[in-house]
Amino acid sequence: APTNEDNVCRGVFRLPLCVDTASHLDDFQRLLIIRAAHPEYFPDAVCQWVKQHSRDLDLQNCCLSIESMAVLDQNIFGILVIEPSTTSKISYSGTILSHKAKQTITSTAKEKNIPLLLVSIKNDNEEELETAVNDTMNQNGWLIIQNLHLASKAMLKNLFKILKYAAKMQASQKEERQYCVWLTSEHGASIPKDFLAHLKKVSWHFLLMMNKDRKKLSLNDWIYIDHLPQLLLSAITSAMDQINEETCSRVKKMPTTIQRLYFGICVLYGVLKTQWIFPKTGLNHLMDMSPVQLHQVH
Structure with missing residues (x-):
């Protein structure tokens, strides 16, 4: 051994x-x-x-920068950043970041000299939200609206109208559009589908990856929760165990490239099975892959 x-x-x-x-x-x-x-x-x-x-x-070269991401189409009202839940009591395996999207967005705006405003969702502060949106639009800057998951249905409906009007007004201006609204929310928020359709959805992991100041993160930005690779391993091993002997025999007769792809599918399956510990980015549910699907996918 x-x-x-x-x-x-x-x-x-x-x-x-x-x-x-x-x-x-x-x-x-x-x-x-x-x-x-x-x-x-x-x-x-x-x-x-x-x-x-x-x-x-090497993901840095294939992903948009934060400032490039902020250049929105006319029918997109803002960017929805899905953050990890702050109230979850579930114990996972691994080390995750508690780094907030606000830190990355703020540092990027400062670096690019972009005016930035910040407002949080609270009870009955719709006037404050509308004022912040209008001020940001007039300054052609960025606005962070935090805790969208705390908004009531009525507030979400009004916010949708406010952002829709602001996007329309910005599109009519001749100057280059720099205006962008960043909305942060924990996963699982009940955001109406018509609202979601006008938002570009990203995960806080993406913003962290694009953050050039990752070396400046403090220990407070990390949460230690056991050992993530073991969780990934169990999912990969589970996928391989579900492959029957007949399928394995057929795969062994195939070219090396096919064998690697087949094993890669098991690794991908393992990665997907561990995604439940991460914030969902646009997908409401992750469907389980059955043994039959694993057998057919080769």
Whole structure:
């Protein structure tokens, strides 16, 4: 069996000594052999594999910057930022950020010299909201409306009308549109569908990723809750266990690329199964994938 000193090799555990380690095997092939020969080491190997390939992802170059995101189409009234719940008592596995979207938006506005106003949803403060929207529109700046999930149905209806009118007025102005309303809400808010249709929806994870000042985050921006890779691992292993022997036999006869795609589907399934711990971004529910779907997807 592999020792602690021999465990790490190219991001995953070394193969057992009974296997020719000089052969040209990649990390994916090593994972398959470890699962078959030494399943007791497979959990840690998968965790390392996921970590390794997550670090290789270069998302900065394929995602819009925050200021680019704020350039909205005429029929879009603002950007809805889904934040994690502050009242949830559920215990998860892993480390997550409590970093608020407000911090990233504020720092970006300051960097770009964009006028910024801030208002929170409270009881009977619709006049304050309307004034803030009008002031932001006149200044051609940004407005953050916090805690949208606390708004009543009547307030949401009025806010919809206010933002609709403001967007129409801004579109009629000749100057370049810089005006943008950012609305923050915890997931699960009962926002009317017609309102949602006019909002660009993003997750707080995206804003954090685009934040150039991530190194300045303090320890207060982090919440430690056990060990996330183990949760991801259990979901991936569950997906692989649901694949029947007949399907595995067929996959083994296919080209290496197909085998990798098939295993990748199991990894994707594991990632999706862990999404329930994250704020939902536009999707109300995440459908479970059945064993039949896993068998058919190859």
